[in-house]
Amino acid sequence: MDYLTIALLVVVIVLTAAIAFFAFRYRKRTYGKDGREGVTTDKGLKRRLFAFSRKQLCIPYGVFLALFVVFPLFLILYNAFTDRSGHISFDNFILFFSTPSTITNLFMSLLIAFVTTAVCILIAYPLAYILSRMKASRGYILVMLFVMPMWINFVLRAMALRELLDLFGWLGEYNFLNTIIGMVYDFLPFMILPLYSTLIKMDRSLEEAAADLGAGRTRTFVKVTLPLSVPGIISGAMMVFLPTMSCYVISETFGGGKIPLIGKLIEEQFLAADNWHYGSAIAIIMLIIMFITMLVTGGFKSENVRGGASL
Amino acid sequence: MRRFALRKMFLFMIALSLVFCVLFATGCAGAGGSSEGEEIILRVCNWEDYIFDDEETDYIDMCVRFEDYMREKGYNVTVTYSTFGTNENLYNDLKIANGYLYDVVCPSDYMIEKMAREGMLTKLTEIDESFKTDSVYSRNASPYIKRIFEEDITWEEGDSEVTLGDYAAGYMWGTMGYVYRLVERVPTIAEDMLDWTSIWDSAYRHRVTIKDSVRDSYFVGIAYVYKDELETLKRDFDEGRVSFSEYKTTLTEIFNRTDKETVDKVEEALSSLKDNLFGFEVDSGKTDIVTGKIDVYFAWSGDAVYAMDEAESDNVELYYAVPMQGSNVFFDGWCIPEKAQQKEVALEFINFLAYPDNAIDNMEYIGYTTSIAGENDEILEWAIDTYELETEEPEEEGYYEADLSYFFHGDAVVYTDIRGRQFETQFPTEDIIERCVFMHYFDVETNERINLMWENIKGFTLPLWAMILIIVAIVLLIVAYLLFKFRDKLFKRKDFVVKKEKKSKYKIIEKKNLD
Numbered sequence: 001m002d003y004l005t006i007a008l009l010v011v012v013i014v015l016t017a018a019i020a021f022f023a024f025r026y027r028k029r030t031y032g033k034d035g036r037e038g039v040t041t042d043k044g045l046k047r048r049l050f051a052f053s054r055k056q057l058c059i060p061y062g063v064f065l066a067l068f069v070v071f072p073l074f075l076i077l078y079n080a081f082t083d084r085s086g087h088i089s090f091d092n093f094i095l096f097f098s099t100p101s102t103i104t105n106l107f108m109s110l111l112i113a114f115v116t117t118a119v120c121i122l123i124a125y126p127l128a129y130i131l132s133r134m135k136a137s138r139g140y141i142l143v144m145l146f147v148m149p150m151w152i153n154f155v156l157r158a159m160a161l162r163e164l165l166d167l168f169g170w171l172g173e174y175n176f177l178n179t180i181i182g183m184v185y186d187f188l189p190f191m192i193l194p195l196y197s198t199l200i201k202m203d204r205s206l207e208e209a210a211a212d213l214g215a216g217r218t219r220t221f222v223k224v225t226l227p228l229s230v231p232g233i234i235s236g237a238m239m240v241f242l243p244t245m246s247c248y249v250i251s252e253t254f255g256g257g258k259i260p261l262i263g264k265l266i267e268e269q270f271l272a273a274d275n276w277h278y279g280s281a282i283a284i285i286m287l288i289i290m291f292i293t294m295l296v297t298g299g300f301k302s303e304n305v306r307g308g309a310s311l
Numbered sequence: 312m313r314r315f316a317l318r319k320m321f322l323f324m325i326a327l328s329l330v331f332c333v334l335f336a337t338g339c340a341g342a343g344g345s346s347e348g349e350e351i352i353l354r355v356c357n358w359e360d361y362i363f364d365d366e367e368t369d370y371i372d373m374c375v376r377f378e379d380y381m382r383e384k385g386y387n388v389t390v391t392y393s394t395f396g397t398n399e400n401l402y403n404d405l406k407i408a409n410g411y412l413y414d415v416v417c418p419s420d421y422m423i424e425k426m427a428r429e430g431m432l433t434k435l436t437e438i439d440e441s442f443k444t445d446s447v448y449s450r451n452a453s454p455y456i457k458r459i460f461e462e463d464i465t466w467e468e469g470d471s472e473v474t475l476g477d478y479a480a481g482y483m484w485g486t487m488g489y490v491y492r493l494v495e496r497v498p499t500i501a502e503d504m505l506d507w508t509s510i511w512d513s514a515y516r517h518r519v520t521i522k523d524s525v526r527d528s529y530f531v532g533i534a535y536v537y538k539d540e541l542e543t544l545k546r547d548f549d550e551g552r553v554s555f556s557e558y559k560t561t562l563t564e565i566f567n568r569t570d571k572e573t574v575d576k577v578e579e580a581l582s583s584l585k586d587n588l589f590g591f592e593v594d595s596g597k598t599d600i601v602t603g604k605i606d607v608y609f610a611w612s613g614d615a616v617y618a619m620d621e622a623e624s625d626n627v628e629l630y631y632a633v634p635m636q637g638s639n640v641f642f643d644g645w646c647i648p649e650k651a652q653q654k655e656v657a658l659e660f661i662n663f664l665a666y667p668d669n670a671i672d673n674m675e676y677i678g679y680t681t682s683i684a685g686e687n688d689e690i691l692e693w694a695i696d697t698y699e700l701e702t703e704e705p706e707e708e709g710y711y712e713a714d715l716s717y718f719f720h721g722d723a724v725v726y727t728d729i730r731g732r733q734f735e736t737q738f739p740t741e742d743i744i745e746r747c748v749f750m751h752y753f754d755v756e757t758n759e760r761i762n763l764m765w766e767n768i769k770g771f772t773l774p775l776w777a778m779i780l781i782i783v784a785i786v787l788l789i790v791a792y793l794l795f796k797f798r799d800k801l802f803k804r805k806d807f808v809v810k811k812e813k814k815s816k817y818k819i820i821e822k823k824n825l826d
Contacts, residue, residue, distance in 0.1 A: 172518075273762035
């Protein structure tokens with residue numbers, strides 16, 4: 001424990017206490033005893049002892065957000081648009097888009113992320129579907145079986161899988177395939193869980209209604225179940241697609257570092273090449289790509305929710 | 312009344328938390344040591360796993376030993392120990408902090424040169440004038456290390472010439488080479504490993520790793536590109552046509568070439584090597600060679616010793632070879648940053664590590680070779696004990712002579728019947744050392760060029776048709792998405808409008824029924 005840590009702890013505790021104190025002191029007093037607004041009575045006051053306003057409750061998170069999310073983001077922006085001497089320049093972006101190998105690197109990351117997501121959906125959907133139609137107790141055990149690996153340290157699991165691939169004789173030979181296997185292995189639970197929770201919450205009477213109206217099982221699935229589970233697919237895909245693009249540890253462990261991922265490129269710029277400006281620029285490009293991905297999938301999501309609701 | 316009580320409660324809570332903090336703080340400080348004298352905190356930053364530590368305790372044993380040593384001298388020192396992963400990492404840490412962060416750090420040779428050139432380090436003689444002539448370190452350090460630090464690695468600084476030894480005291484050093492196992496598939500592997508370019512051979516397809524670090528792999532690339540030149544030079548030197556200093560200068564020049572033409576050639580060479588590789592690694596190689604995933608592992612000598620030790624417990628014999636064309640020798644040294652606050656204590660720390668006992672413990676734990684020889688060559692005694700060496704030439708056949716006099720103060724000729732194993736890795740004989748050169752740091756421009764080359768090697772260039780195909784696919788996807796999103800506006804569907812009307816009618820009917 002050094003003094004900085006202790007000082008930080010003291011600051012955190014004092015700040016929390018101060019926020020709690022002021023929040024209590026300047027709390028809103030416009031709640032009646034029945035919780036309706038606009039009535040101020042002493043009784044109501046006593047009942048709402050910890051009546052922080054919503055804004056006040058946001059302060060700790062706001063501070064955290066500003067310190068560890070917004071501030072670093074500005075640093076990245078500053079670094080990306082400056083050169084070593086501190087002048088504003090777009091050289092980093094020009095360099096990125098004028099180097100064929102980095103462009104391929106970007107495409108490769110997108111391809112890996114896309115294939116991983118597709119394979120994850122293909123494996124997870126039938127599984128989640130079966131699970132959601134099982135008896136609760138048995139289904140629960142199976143869900144646990146799939147979630148449990150998440151509790152074991154990933155490095156350990158990766159090493160085990162690596163030995164297995166070596167046993168097959170694939171290690172060092174099929175780098176792309178190995179990387180995909182590793183990615184799917186790592187991210188599959190993130191796909192199963194949202195799908196499972198969407199499917200289990202689904203109103204089964206809608207399927208029954210479709211069957212009553214004469215739709216076969218396939219037709220019911222395609223027209224009712226699948227559209228209703230799209231939100232689950234989307235959120236699962238988001239949880240797989242975005243981290244996969246930067247999860248270079250897996251490509252290093254299973255692909256011998258021969259499958260280039262954009263996250264590795266950024267890491268190298270910071271830790272080995274000592275070029276923070278270029279690294280930041282690549283980080284910004286990746287951020288934009290992720291943002292576009294979210295926008296696109298978000299668009300699909302809202303469309304389909306409306307479509308589902310209008311059924 | 313109740314409100315007042317509550318306010319009191321809050322004040323009480325704050326007071327309590329403050330008291331708790333103070334207690335906590337004093338408790339922590341108290342744990343560090345409560346002997347006499349003002350407490351001095353020494354901040355050490357070292358490579359990971361790079362100092363003696365028996366791992367059963369939660370503190371670093373060597374640091375505690377130093378604290379005890381200082382307490383005997385009447386100082387109350389607490390060591391704060393941290394680690395770094397790469398030289399660049401440490402450099403950035405110091406650069407960003409722009410002030411006091413560490414008192415003593417342990418970067419590699421080229422990074423010491425870079426930091427010294429940028430004025431980030433203190434000259435050790437500025438703290439203690441007699442450091443180079445009369446100190447624990449100067450008495451115990453190996454003559455070889457002192458010669459390298461004082462004479463071989465030099466650069467211009469302003470008008471004067473400075474040496475590596477002005478800024479750093481040697482800690483560990485090592486060479487680079489191939490660790491290999493004897494495989495039946497390639498009977499010539501032992502000879503092959505004396506040649507850097509063997510790993511380009513298809514006999515080693517997918518059985519070799521190189522470093523995922525541009526500096527080290529660039530070195531192998533150079534050896535491939537200038538193979539003929541290097542071999543001619545070696546032959547000329549062996550046959551006496553070239554003097555030793557000439558040989559060494561030329562060798563250093565070749566391995567430090569960074570002009571555009573060389574970089575392009577190295578890029579081509581390493582790109583053609585990539586398909587033959589099992590992979591790039593910095594850490595996994597030393598276990599992969601033990602488990603038999605690979606046959607050849609491009610290694611630093613310390614990792615080589617580690618791998619051999621590990622393999623022995625699996626009954627596998629690994630060997631280490633330094634190729635004939637020449638290799639890289641590297642040194643990690645302790646330096647004191649310009650803005651360190653405890654410079655005197657930091658120097659004490661450097662001296663403390665130079666005691667032979669501590670050097671032996673560190674070397675046993677780390678696997679690299681210590682820069683310390685010991686005042687009376689204690690390290691040689693340790694080596695003789697550990698590796699069961701003979702000091703007199705045995706009568707039996709099969710022994711070979713290892714002359715380590717270059718490293719120790721006195722004559723150090725030993726005999727061993729085991730070649731290419733831990734002993735030779737840790738204490739390379741003079742003929743191996745002769746062909747090892749130092750690699751200077753790349754300046755900013757060169758560094759950028761070489762890193763760009765590295766990106767090109769690790770990535771790959773898709774053919775044009777594939778690029779066009781991907782771009783077309785992406786454009787099509789975007790168009791499909793836009794069509795999907797604005798389909799209502801683009802194709803006004805009649806049934807949609809009808810549906811809406813029906814809905815409103817339905818609602819009206821519902822209301823009427825309610826009425």
